[in-house]
Amino acid sequence: VKAVLEQCRNARAAARAFASSAHAHTARKNALLAAIARDLRLQCAAILHANAGDLEAARASGTSAPMLARLALDEPLVTLLADSVASVIALPDPVGQTITHEVRPSGISVRRVRVPLGVIAMVYESRPNVTLDASILALKTGNALVLRGGSEARRTNEVLTGVVRQALVHEGYSEDTVQLLDNQDRSAIRELVRAHAYVDLAIPRGGEALIREVVENATVPVVQHYKGVCHLYVDAGADIALTERLVLNAKMQRPSACNALECLLVHAATPSQELSKVLTALQSAGCEIRACDRVRARVPGLTLTPASPDDFGREFLAPILAVKLVGDLDEAIAHIAVYGSRHTEAIVSPDSANVLRFQAEVDAACVVANASTRFHDGGELGLGAEIGIATSRLHWRGPMGLESLTTMKWQVTGNGETRA
Amino acid sequence: VKAVLEQCRNARAAARAFASSAHAHTARKNALLAAIARDLRLQCAAILHANAGDLEAARASGTSAPMLARLALDEPLVTLLADSVASVIALPDPVGQTITHEVRPSGISVRRVRVPLGVIAMVYESRPNVTLDASILALKTGNALVLRGGSEARRTNEVLTGVVRQALVHEGYSEDTVQLLDNQDRSAIRELVRAHAYVDLAIPRGGEALIREVVENATVPVVQHYKGVCHLYVDAGADIALTERLVLNAKMQRPSACNALECLLVHAATPSQELSKVLTALQSAGCEIRACDRVRARVPGLTLTPASPDDFGREFLAPILAVKLVGDLDEAIAHIAVYGSRHTEAIVSPDSANVLRFQAEVDAACVVANASTRFHDGGELGLGAEIGIATSRLHWRGPMGLESLTTMKWQVTGNGETRA
Numbered sequence: 001v002k003a004v005l006e007q008c009r010n011a012r013a014a015a016r017a018f019a020s021s022a023h024a025h026t027a028r029k030n031a032l033l034a035a036i037a038r039d040l041r042l043q044c045a046a047i048l049h050a051n052a053g054d055l056e057a058a059r060a061s062g063t064s065a066p067m068l069a070r071l072a073l074d075e076p077l078v079t080l081l082a083d084s085v086a087s088v089i090a091l092p093d094p095v096g097q098t099i100t101h102e103v104r105p106s107g108i109s110v111r112r113v114r115v116p117l118g119v120i121a122m123v124y125e126s127r128p129n130v131t132l133d134a135s136i137l138a139l140k141t142g143n144a145l146v147l148r149g150g151s152e153a154r155r156t157n158e159v160l161t162g163v164v165r166q167a168l169v170h171e172g173y174s175e176d177t178v179q180l181l182d183n184q185d186r187s188a189i190r191e192l193v194r195a196h197a198y199v200d201l202a203i204p205r206g207g208e209a210l211i212r213e214v215v216e217n218a219t220v221p222v223v224q225h226y227k228g229v230c231h232l233y234v235d236a237g238a239d240i241a242l243t244e245r246l247v248l249n250a251k252m253q254r255p256s257a258c259n260a261l262e263c264l265l266v267h268a269a270t271p272s273q274e275l276s277k278v279l280t281a282l283q284s285a286g287c288e289i290r291a292c293d294r295v296r297a298r299v300p301g302l303t304l305t306p307a308s309p310d311d312f313g314r315e316f317l318a319p320i321l322a323v324k325l326v327g328d329l330d331e332a333i334a335h336i337a338v339y340g341s342r343h344t345e346a347i348v349s350p351d352s353a354n355v356l357r358f359q360a361e362v363d364a365a366c367v368v369a370n371a372s373t374r375f376h377d378g379g380e381l382g383l384g385a386e387i388g389i390a391t392s393r394l395h396w397r398g399p400m401g402l403e404s405l406t407t408m409k410w411q412v413t414g415n416g417e418t419r420a
Numbered sequence: 421v422k423a424v425l426e427q428c429r430n431a432r433a434a435a436r437a438f439a440s441s442a443h444a445h446t447a448r449k450n451a452l453l454a455a456i457a458r459d460l461r462l463q464c465a466a467i468l469h470a471n472a473g474d475l476e477a478a479r480a481s482g483t484s485a486p487m488l489a490r491l492a493l494d495e496p497l498v499t500l501l502a503d504s505v506a507s508v509i510a511l512p513d514p515v516g517q518t519i520t521h522e523v524r525p526s527g528i529s530v531r532r533v534r535v536p537l538g539v540i541a542m543v544y545e546s547r548p549n550v551t552l553d554a555s556i557l558a559l560k561t562g563n564a565l566v567l568r569g570g571s572e573a574r575r576t577n578e579v580l581t582g583v584v585r586q587a588l589v590h591e592g593y594s595e596d597t598v599q600l601l602d603n604q605d606r607s608a609i610r611e612l613v614r615a616h617a618y619v620d621l622a623i624p625r626g627g628e629a630l631i632r633e634v635v636e637n638a639t640v641p642v643v644q645h646y647k648g649v650c651h652l653y654v655d656a657g658a659d660i661a662l663t664e665r666l667v668l669n670a671k672m673q674r675p676s677a678c679n680a681l682e683c684l685l686v687h688a689a690t691p692s693q694e695l696s697k698v699l700t701a702l703q704s705a706g707c708e709i710r711a712c713d714r715v716r717a718r719v720p721g722l723t724l725t726p727a728s729p730d731d732f733g734r735e736f737l738a739p740i741l742a743v744k745l746v747g748d749l750d751e752a753i754a755h756i757a758v759y760g761s762r763h764t765e766a767i768v769s770p771d772s773a774n775v776l777r778f779q780a781e782v783d784a785a786c787v788v789a790n791a792s793t794r795f796h797d798g799g800e801l802g803l804g805a806e807i808g809i810a811t812s813r814l815h816w817r818g819p820m821g822l823e824s825l826t827t828m829k830w831q832v833t834g835n836g837e838t839r840a
Contacts, residue, residue: 019783104801219638248838360444366832367829368832368834376832380839381524382522382524393538412791413791414788416666418668
């Protein structure tokens, strides 16, 4: 078993080699990505064999059906993963881009350029496609990667990183540019996120316990992918057909997604028959409604579950929706400030002043007006590919695409200027 | 004594109020800054009285002369601080700026806009002007601020934050928008940087011990202001007059600055009489040279201190320079990778290919070619004002001006679009 620190040190050396002129060209990095896609297709059988082993062990230990579904790969999915590499190859390379450029009165030329972050540690659970998505985006942006996946996907992750490492060697890079953590103890996570001499960023993706463990212990910077407790506030005068369409899409299109709706806030002026129409549509679509007393009093004809205090601020990840009546926009903003998770918050309103206030004052990675919360996604927002949605405030917020895996460097060029 | 968490909670509430439409306008924030400048001038006597108290206590406890100098304020300096507020008022407000804007094929309008970071914790030592600089930049960008200055400047910092808080109240803001930590125990720092429910960013500025304490204990994101072990590499064929000018400016203009030169790396092909000329000029200017054996062998006529291994990678902050002969550009880059602090690194070279390689491959916040390392400064690089130079990689690198105190938010606006 290789020590965690040894693997991190090797990653740092690999990241430095990656920065050398011979290795950092976009064309060479794209050739590397193409080699990974090719090898994925070639090694599909080996990948599925390893995945079958993981699934068998998971089944034997009584893993739940949703967990098994997240773990499972099949040939169409591996082909899809390989195909999706082409779209990342097609994306512009942010590394080397000039952010600002100015010639100063002193005569020096000042350029701020995008550079790779360095060494990224990814700590995640279940879905083995994360192993590949993270590798592809990290390599496109010139970073080294240390992966710590869940033990339930160990065999699959070993074969997947094996494919990536083989392509790295084949294309003339160090295989240590992408590494799976060898030490499988729980304590290895703590060691990894405290290795600030070698690791530049830790990205935890998974349940609350995992994220809390990383945040509490890390000495390296962390960009969190925290839960999404997403609200939709229905303002006075909102068009009811539009509201119904947005609520159904936000809640029911994919209830297990982090940008799915969890709580509906309804302005008290909303006519009872309109409120009844929206809630009935949700129930018809298979959604359980957990409503506050005032909502239930408004629509006595409907059978609604009384909301418990715990139902507000809760991420159901299921076809369940909390519903609450609020007096006005201020009360909606205040409720979201207390119960939201700063992920995705939305308003439906015909009043542009209220829309502007909501978008300005609600604190979240993404604030949506008159559209579905489900648009908070890298592809939908125009980033092309993402490795998750950051709920941190620093460095990056929202879908993490290529640019989020870079930092900047100041380049000053002169002709012998000195400071006065 | 107010509890640390209570102060942080109050800061969070103040930050939220600051985000409301009534308070966030640039004109209102600028009026607040103008009020602070006015009150600074009006209360100059009280500020100097408090500072005299700090100086007396510091002298009584045997504080060193350089420390006393850093602590001392006088009327011209207070006037200068008040005057400098005008330049920040004149700077454009980054909050509300659109970073990207796109209408997507789905029909939604996607805007990424700059927003305040939220609550910033500043942990620093000595210089009381930091109290004011941080307040001015944080308020201009709509942030709340919790300050933890050194105990040696306690009286001065109390009066300075008092001036800021009085102006806040006068202009209709919560006085808790800027707070000095009440609890003066050392343990309060740890509490502050673990208050991630309320604090969005910690900025430590001071000695290595302080920065290490913050990094080791923080659960909130940290942007470090670490030491500057700055190198200048003199490439083969470098113009010797230009080299001499840059070395003298970088080392001797202000040896105590973090962007001052600490180590000169000289290409082995540099003629001995040229090397001798540069080192003699440094000695004439009062600089002690600590040279490697190969340098000393090259210029036997000069009296040079033999460099000890500790002299490389060391921040002298004094008129002392380590000098080392290197075989080529690769050796220079490799030396900097081991001994540099990722702050400021420089090359003097007539060879543009070497300049490009150096600027691409050397990992530092600022990489300078054919100019003095002393240009790595907010004013010189065009930011107008700064609260230090970040040596972190994430979120920000280099001089921290207004933009570095903001983050972003995605604003999606539609007409009833749902996700397919």
